[in-house]
Structure formats: structure tokens, C-alpha cells
Amino acid sequence: MLAIGAVDEFVQAVIQGLPVGSVYALIAIGFTLTYKTSGILNLAFGAQAYVSAATYFELHVRREWPIWVSLLISVGILAPLIGVLLNQFVFKNLRTASPVARLVVTAGLMVALPEIFKIVTDFERESVFGAVGIVPDGKIFYRIFDRYPITRDEIVQFTVAILGALILFALFRFTRLGLHMRGVVESPRMTELRGIDAEKVSSFAWGLSSLYAGLAGVLLCSTSITTIEPGSFFQLVIVAIAAAALGKLVSLPLALAGGFFLGIMNTILPTYITPTSIIGQNLGPSLPFVMLFAILVFMPGIKASKESRDPMAAVDPPTDTISIAHVSPWASRIALIPSLLMGVGIFIWVLTSADQFWMLLFTEAVIYSIIFLAITVFTGMGGQISLALTSFGAIGAFTVFQLTKNFEMSSLLAALIGAALGAAVGALLALPVLRLGHIWLALATLAFAFFFDAVMVKFPWVGPTSMQTAEIPRPTLGGLDFGNDKSFFLLCVVLLIICSLFVSALKRGTTGYMLQALRGSEVASQSVGINPTRWRIVAFAASSGLAAFGGALLVIGQESVNYGSNFAPLTGLFWLVLVITLASRRVSGAIQGGVVFRVFPDLILIRLLHLAPQWQFALFGLGAINFSKHPEGVLEYSEQKSVRRFDRLISRFNARKQASKTEVQS
Amino acid sequence: MSLLHAAEIGKTFGSLRALDEMFIDIEAGERVGLIGPNGAGKTTFFNCLLGVLNPDSGVIVFDGKEVNNLPVYKRARLGFGRTFQRIELFSGLTVREHLVVAERSRNGRGSFLRDLIWQGSPSKVELAACDEVVELLGLGDIRHELIDSLSLGKGRLVEIARALMVQPKLLLLDEPSSGLDVQETEAFAEALLRIQQERKFAILLVEHDVDLVSSFTQRAYLMDLGRPIINGSTPEVMKSEELRRAYLGDGEGAQQ
Numbered sequence: 001m002l003a004i005g006a007v008d009e010f011v012q013a014v015i016q017g018l019p020v021g022s023v024y025a026l027i028a029i030g031f032t033l034t035y036k037t038s039g040i041l042n043l044a045f046g047a048q049a050y051v052s053a054a055t056y057f058e059l060h061v062r063r064e065w066p067i068w069v070s071l072l073i074s075v076g077i078l079a080p081l082i083g084v085l086l087n088q089f090v091f092k093n094l095r096t097a098s099p100v101a102r103l104v105v106t107a108g109l110m111v112a113l114p115e116i117f118k119i120v121t122d123f124e125r126e127s128v129f130g131a132v133g134i135v136p137d138g139k140i141f142y143r144i145f146d147r148y149p150i151t152r153d154e155i156v157q158f159t160v161a162i163l164g165a166l167i168l169f170a171l172f173r174f175t176r177l178g179l180h181m182r183g184v185v186e187s188p189r190m191t192e193l194r195g196i197d198a199e200k201v202s203s204f205a206w207g208l209s210s211l212y213a214g215l216a217g218v219l220l221c222s223t224s225i226t227t228i229e230p231g232s233f234f235q236l237v238i239v240a241i242a243a244a245a246l247g248k249l250v251s252l253p254l255a256l257a258g259g260f261f262l263g264i265m266n267t268i269l270p271t272y273i274t275p276t277s278i279i280g281q282n283l284g285p286s287l288p289f290v291m292l293f294a295i296l297v298f299m300p301g302i303k304a305s306k307e308s309r310d311p312m313a314a315v316d317p318p319t320d321t322i323s324i325a326h327v328s329p330w331a332s333r334i335a336l337i338p339s340l341l342m343g344v345g346i347f348i349w350v351l352t353s354a355d356q357f358w359m360l361l362f363t364e365a366v367i368y369s370i371i372f373l374a375i376t377v378f379t380g381m382g383g384q385i386s387l388a389l390t391s392f393g394a395i396g397a398f399t400v401f402q403l404t405k406n407f408e409m410s411s412l413l414a415a416l417i418g419a420a421l422g423a424a425v426g427a428l429l430a431l432p433v434l435r436l437g438h439i440w441l442a443l444a445t446l447a448f449a450f451f452f453d454a455v456m457v458k459f460p461w462v463g464p465t466s467m468q469t470a471e472i473p474r475p476t477l478g479g480l481d482f483g484n485d486k487s488f489f490l491l492c493v494v495l496l497i498i499c500s501l502f503v504s505a506l507k508r509g510t511t512g513y514m515l516q517a518l519r520g521s522e523v524a525s526q527s528v529g530i531n532p533t534r535w536r537i538v539a540f541a542a543s544s545g546l547a548a549f550g551g552a553l554l555v556i557g558q559e560s561v562n563y564g565s566n567f568a569p570l571t572g573l574f575w576l577v578l579v580i581t582l583a584s585r586r587v588s589g590a591i592q593g594g595v596v597f598r599v600f601p602d603l604i605l606i607r608l609l610h611l612a613p614q615w616q617f618a619l620f621g622l623g624a625i626n627f628s629k630h631p632e633g634v635l636e637y638s639e640q641k642s643v644r645r646f647d648r649l650i651s652r653f654n655a656r657k658q659a660s661k662t663e664v665q666s
Numbered sequence: 667m668s669l670l671h672a673a674e675i676g677k678t679f680g681s682l683r684a685l686d687e688m689f690i691d692i693e694a695g696e697r698v699g700l701i702g703p704n705g706a707g708k709t710t711f712f713n714c715l716l717g718v719l720n721p722d723s724g725v726i727v728f729d730g731k732e733v734n735n736l737p738v739y740k741r742a743r744l745g746f747g748r749t750f751q752r753i754e755l756f757s758g759l760t761v762r763e764h765l766v767v768a769e770r771s772r773n774g775r776g777s778f779l780r781d782l783i784w785q786g787s788p789s790k791v792e793l794a795a796c797d798e799v800v801e802l803l804g805l806g807d808i809r810h811e812l813i814d815s816l817s818l819g820k821g822r823l824v825e826i827a828r829a830l831m832v833q834p835k836l837l838l839l840d841e842p843s844s845g846l847d848v849q850e851t852e853a854f855a856e857a858l859l860r861i862q863q864e865r866k867f868a869i870l871l872v873e874h875d876v877d878l879v880s881s882f883t884q885r886a887y888l889m890d891l892g893r894p895i896i897n898g899s900t901p902e903v904m905k906s907e908e909l910r911r912a913y914l915g916d917g918e919g920a921q922q
Contacts, residue, residue, distance in 0.1 A: 506786070527738065
């Protein structure tokens with residue numbers, strides 16, 4: 001009897017999982033297709049799915065247009081149009097960009113696209129509950145074998161998704177265009193040598209995969225997604241990445257199978273976990289991330305498949321090296337003067353004439369600068385990407401919360417312990433993930449961040465259980481009470497200076513040399529006896545420790561944990577893209593990032609230009625797109641221009657001196 | 667006891683037997699060539715010696731110590747130096763900084779904690795050691811140039827300099843002539859010979875350019891299809907029937 005029950009449950013789970021799995025599969029093959037044709041891991045697919053789903057909702061539910069018209073506009077026209085436009089104006093130029101640049105640009109789009117959509121259409125002005133499918137009366141259910149219930153929406157979802165996949169395979173197999181596409185997948189350059197326009201084929205691939213993304217978005221609205229907001233669609237893209245990773249990002253059939261597999265796992269796994277435990281209650285939404293993490297860490301061969309390589313890539317121009325010329329040290333020192341003066345000016349203004357609002361804003365800017373130094377260390381020096389910064393910030397914050405609450409410890413001491421704990425967790429996390437290549441590492445840390453967000457935070461020994469109990473006292477040190485906002489601001493400035501000195505010391509010391517060497521060539525580094533794991537762990541731990549310390553200070557400043565508004569995982573993506581687009585390779589870049597992040601939106605956008613907060617994200621996305629042109633960061637780029645100017649002046653001066661000397665001698 | 671002793675090395679990729687019963691012995695301070703036509707398995711063997719690949723079978727003893735299971739960087743610390751066929755340099759660092767990296771790695775004096783107390787910058791002694799090697803290879807004029815702006819020939823010299831900083835007992839060179847013209851190759855060989863005689867390390871030169879091997883090495887190993895064919899003094903190997911056969915075929919049609 002029991003056995004039959006178990007089988008029953010299993011069949012039920014498979015039947016429930018298949019429709020969702022087919023949608024995952026659809027987006028996974030689109031994902032693989034664009035990765036293979038253009039080398040870009042498009043994180044923005046989720047955003048594209050959101051745009052189509054929201055358009056469909058607006059047209060069909062709110063304006064009550066017929067289903068087929070709404071579907072044609074949102075999926076048939078809008079979705080591929082976005083894909084083609086993005087390819088034309090953004091992705092096409094990224095083919096030879098560095099992996100960091102590619103990831104930053106798609107991450108920027110992922111944040112910006114929904115916001116731009118909201119600005120343009122004024123979409124979220126009212127609630128967006130109650131999404132519906134693409135057939136009338138979708139909730140009517142039938143029974144398979146008179147036993148297992150399945151709704152009409154699910155049947156349609158499954159059928160349409162399978163049809164989509166079949167069409168793609170037929171296209172590949174039987175048409176000229178498909179043949180060309182297969183060629184481009186193998187090697188765009190080789191295909192061009194055969195007289196085929198690889199750009200056109202690639203553009204078609206983008207249109208098609210974006211259409212699938214849009215279709216997936218609309219289809220999911222009938223079953224698993226009920227609130228149309230960008231976050232839910234981001235999960236979709238994570239599942240797609242996990243499914244595509246099962247096919248190592250190169251095999252379309254495996255990506256398809258991966259989608260089905262994950263869809264079924266998604267329904268089966270929760271039945272085996274006690275639903276009342278904390279893991280059971282919260283695992284559901286984070287399951288995609290857990291699976292992605294597990295696939296990346298445990299699947300053999302992921303490490304080897306670091307980048308998609310075009311056998312003819314040699315004919316492409318080489319990846320842009322960040323433009324660095326050797327300039328006299330004096331020139332770079334002189335070029336620092338304006339920003340130093342400005343910093344001192346702001347500092348004096350805040351101390352003497354700022355009201356409480358601006359004082360707190362600038363204090364947070366200083367604290368965010370400390371957090372952003374974590375990016376300077378790991379990305380600027382190490383050349384790698386971690387998207388789990390928010391988790392480490394939260395670890396610092398929670399440590400302060402627990403220690404001050406349970407042991408009445410000084411919050412400053414607790415912040416230091418939080419930093420140490422963050423570094424330790426970072427080192428532990430580093431062990432499995434750091435052997436992964438660039439993009440995989442970024443994805444694994446992202447998966448970790450979401451898992452932390454969905455599950456870890458809920459444990460009472462980690463985070464506060466409610467808003468009321470989340471209070472944190474300001475520290476006192478000797479006779480100084482930092483409950484006063486002004487003295488707390490001063491404390492933060494001093495801590496920022498200390499942290500900046502630490503990071504500069506790392507940059508100039510062995511750590512900086514070793515990381516630069518590893519970045520340049522891992523095999524050559526090993527050939528002179530450098531242990532890559534050791535230095536990567538050092539970089540990851542140091543960066544995590546800094547983020548934790550900054551996170552701790554942030555919540556001390558706010559006197560409350562505010563997990564949701566401070567440390568949501570997508571915020572980390574925002575931080576990273578912001579700092580990288582400004583200047584990640586230098587300490588001053590982190591500080592400028594802190595100011596831009598905390599002060600710019602309030603000062604410029606809201607106070608001066610009276611724009612909606614969404615503009616912040618939209619502008620940020622545009623900035624990220626621009627990043628592909630200046631991989632050293634916009635601030636560093638403009639600063640380097642002035643450095644070179646000074647350098648020319650100095651060398652001209654030296655030359656004149658030299659000339660007069662030789663004149664005297666002769 | 668020879669400096670490097672490798673015996674019965676076997677390596678299979680899928681169904682391809684890339685190495686079969688390969689062996690090599692190198693004495694301290696001697697210059698040995700490893701030659702063979704394209705696809706003979708030279709690079710695979712080379713990578714097995716260095717630890718980039720793990721052989722399926724066989725034993726590798728270096729300086730009296732079995733190194734079979736050591737990772738690349740640990741072998742480097744024992745005294746393996748190497749250069750790369752496609753040069754591998756540290757983009758963004760200057761010529762001298764390449765040597766600083768290697769020197770730091772050798773003396774093991776750098777650590778994260780030392781960096782934190784501002785003790786991480788290269789010391790005068792370290793810089794002097796780097797400058798010595800810079801001068802030895804005639805790179806003095808360009809020591810502060812960024813590596814990205816150098817020619818391939820200079821890049822190869824920087825690779826040698828970087829390898830020398832670790833004070834190798836055996837320097838393995840992977841096709842150093844590839845990408846260089848005849849004159850550059852000669853200049854390169856000359857510089858290398860001079861330094862080798864001054865510093866007395868052993869060299870294993872992996873090449874398919876027979877001319878370079880015959881002028882530069884004292885002994886040579888010929889391999890083909892993953893197997894050792896003959897070995898002996900370089901002139902002997904160069905004159906052998908086996909060499910002619912390996913490179914030109916046995917006259918009964920082309921080789922595969």
C-alpha cells in the first residue's frame with residue numbers, strides 16, 4: 001500500500017513538474033543558443049521575460065484585448081524586437097570584450113530593462129496580482145488516468161513549450177538558416193569565411209531566443225508566477241542557467257533535458273523535506289539556486305569548459321587590455337589633487353554645516369566606500385567576480401546584532417568579529433567555488449547569495465526574527481560616545497582611511513603582485529611556484545571580511561538591521577556593476593562609488609531633477625552598457641587622460657632641462 | 667643518480683595512446699634535446715614531467731625525490747623552470763615586476779599579514795637580485811616597460827629571466843623557436859647558452875626545429891607516436907636512419 005502511495009506521489013510530481021520543466025527547457029535552449037552564437041551569458045533573459053509577461057498582462061487583463069492580439073504583440077513582436085535591438089546596439093560589440101565586461105553589461109541590462117519598461121509604460125502604478133494564462137478558463141482541470149489532476153493552463157504550457165523546442169530543432173535540422181546557425185555556433189569566423197553573414201545569423205539567434213524568453217515569461221504567469229515583478233523572473237533565468245549548465249552551455253539537447261529534470265526536481269524535492277522545518281518552508285523559492293550551486297560545484301567538466309572558444313578566434317582582434325601606460329609617479333599624484341581637495345571640502349562641509357539628513361547620508365556613503373573596497377580587492381586586483389557581497393555584508397550585520405543583543409558586547413568590537421567571521425566564511429566558500437572559471441564563479445556566488453537570502457537568514461541564530469527586535473546600539477570607545485551622529489561620522493571616516501591604507505598595502509605588496517600574476521597567466525604563475533589556490537582564497541577572504549565589516553558599520557549607523565533594504569542579493573549585483581563601471585582597480589574608485597551610490601540619487605535625481613527613483617536604475621544600466629567601451633571604468637578613464645596630460649608636461653619640462661644642460665656643456 | 671629520471675611513462679586520451687613507455691634521464695648541468703615530428707607526443711610528455719598532466723603510469727624522480735603526485739607549483743619550487751610555446755606573461759606588469767613576482771615566490775617571504783603592516787613592497791635586496799638577472803639577459807633598457815608592449819623575441823627572454831629567478835636545476839623549454847625568425851633564434855640560443863654555462867643548470871629543449879637542437883644540445887632523444895625511438899649524443903641521433911624515417915617516412919608512402 002505504502003509502495004503504491006510512493007509511486008503515486010512520484011507520478012504526481014512528474015506530471016506537475018513537466019509543464020514547468022518544459023518552460024525551463026525552452027529558456028535554457030535559448031540561453032545556450034545565444035551563449036554559443038555570441039559568447040554572452042545573458043542574465044537579462046529574465047528581464048526580457050518580465051517585459052513580455054507584463055505587456056501581456058497589461059493588454060489582456062487590464063485592457064481586455066483578445067488573447068491572440070495580446071500574445072502576438074507581447075511575444076511575437078516585442079520579445080524578438082528587444083533581442084534584435086540589444087544584439088545590434090550592445091551585444092554585437094562585446095564579442096571581444098573581457099568576461100568581466102560581458103557579465104557586467106548583461107547584469108546592468110537585467111536591472112535596467114524592467115525599470116525602463118516601468119518608466120515608459122507606467123506599469124506598476126497598481127497591483128499586478130492575478131496573472132492569467134493564454135487559454136480561456138485555464139484553471140479547469142482534467143485527470144490523467146482518471147487519477148492525476150492537471151489544469152488546462154498546464155497542458156497548454158507543456159504543449160506550447162514542446163512545440164517551441166521542436167520548431168527550433170526542426171529549424172536546425174532542415175533549413176538553410178539552421179545550417180548556418182549551426183555553423184556560427186561552431187565558429188562565427190569560419191562561417192564568415194564561407195561567405196555567410198554571421199552577424200545576420202547571430203541577430204536571428206538573438207531574436208529567436210528572446211522570443212522564447214518572452215514566451216516562457218507569459219507561459220509561467222499561468223502557473224507558477226502570480227505577481228508580475230522582475231524578481232520572480234530573475235529566478236527563471238537562474239533555473240535556465242542551471243539547466244544550461246547541465247549541458248555545459250554547449251549542448252542544446254542536454255539543456256532541454258536539464259530543463260525537464262529541474263522542473264521535476266522542483267516539485268519532487270519539497271515532498272521529501274519536512275515542510276515545517278525552516279529549510280522546508282523556505283527552500284522552495286531558493287531551490288533553483290541550490291541546484292545551480294550544486295551543479296556548478298559537483299558537476300565534473302564544468303571547470304574545463306571555461307569559455308566558449310571559436311577555433312578561428314585568432315582572427316579576431318585580441319581582447320582589449322586595459323589601457324595603462326607607464327607614467328611618471330608625479331603625474332598620477334598631481335592628478336589625484338582635485339579629487340582629494342573635493343573630498344576634504346565635502347568632509348569639512350559635512351562636519352560644519354550639514355543637517356542630520358545629509359550627515360547620515362554622507363556617513364552611509366563613507367560606509368559603502370568600505371564595502372566597495374571589497375570589490376577593489378576581489379575584482380580590481382583579482383580580476384574575478386563575486387556576487388555574494390550582500391551575504392557577507394549581512395554576516396557582519398548579523399554578527400553585530402547577535403553579539404550586542406546576547407552578550408552586550410561593544411558594537412565596534414562586534415563589527416571586528418563580524419569582519420573576521422565574514423573572512424572565515426569567505427575562505428570556506430572559496431574552497432569549492434574558486435576552482436571555477438570566471439563566469440561560473442560569478443554564478444556560483446550569486447546562487448550562494450540567493451540561498452543565503454532565502455534560507456539562512458530565517459534561522460533565529462542568524463538573523464533577527466522581527467523588525468522590532470532588530471535594534472543595534474551605537475558603540476562607545478573610552479570616553480567617546482558615538483551615539484552622536486557627528487562623532488560617528490568621524491569614526492567612519494577614520495575607519496575608511498584605515499581600510500583604504502590596508503587595501504593600498506595589499507595592492508603594493510605580495511598579494512597585489514601574486515594576484516596580478518595569476519590574472520595575467522595562471523599556468524605561468526604556477527611555473528614559478530605560486531600556489532593559485534592560496535592567493536585566491538586570500539583575496540576572497542579579505543574581500544569578504546571587508547564587506548562584512550562594512551555591513552556591520554552600516555547597521556550600526558542605522559541602529560537597526562534592515563536586512564531587506566540593505567542586503568537583498570540583487571543589491572549586490574548593483575554594487576558590483578556600479579563600482580566596476582566607475583573604477584574598480586583603485587582605492588579611490590571605491591570611495592567615489594560610495595558617494596555616487598548613496599548621495600547621487602538623492603541629490604541629483606530627486607532633489608534637483610525631480611525624477612522617479614526608477615531613473616536611478618535606468619541610468620545605471622546605461623552606464624553599464626557604456627562600460628564595454630571603457631573597461632578600466634569611466635572615472636579611471638577620465639583621470640588617466642589628465643594624468644597623461646601632466647605626464648606630457650613633466651616630460652617636456654625634463655626635456656627642456658636636459659637641453660639647457662647639454663647647451664651649457666657644449 | 668641523474669637529476670631527472672622518468673621511466674615507463676604512459677598516457678591515454680580516450681582511445682589515443684599518446685605516450686607509451688616513454689623515458690628520459692637528464693644529468694645535472696647537461697643540455698638535452700627532445701625531438702620528434704608534429705604529433706609525436708612531445709608536449710604531452712613535457713606536460714607530464716611538469717605536472718600539468720598526470721601520467722597514467724610510470725615514475726618521475728627529480729633530484730632524488732619522487733614527484734609523480736606533486737602539483738605544478740610544488741615541482742617548480744623543487745627546481746623545475748619552464749618557458750611556454752605560446753608565451754605566457756603577466757599582462758599589466760613591467761619586465762622587472764615579472765622577476766619580482768618570481769623572486770617573492772621563491773623566497774616565500776611575502777604574506778598577507780606582512781602586506782598589512784606595509785612590509786610587502788619589494789626590498790632592495792630583492793630588487794638587486796632581479797636587476798642582476800635583467801642585466802644578464804640584456805633587458806636593462808626595458809626593465810620598466812610594460813610587458814604588453816614588447817616583441818615576441820623579448821617576451822621569450824623575459825620568460826627565461828622569470829624562470830631563472832626561481833634558480834631552477836632544470837629548465838624546460840617548449841619550442842622556444844616558434845614564432846622567431848632564424849636570426850632571432852640564433853640570438854636567443856646564444857644568450858641562453860651563455861647563461862647556462864654561467865649558472866650550470868640543466869636544459870631540456872623540446873623542439874621540432876632540428877637545427878636548433880643539433881647546434882644547442884649535447885644529447886638528444888627522438889620520439890614518435892608517443893614512443894621513444896632512439897637516444898644518444900646529438901650528432902649520432904642527427905645522423906641516424908631513425909630520424910630520417912620519423913621525419914620523412916620510410917619511403918613506402920607518407921606517414922599517417
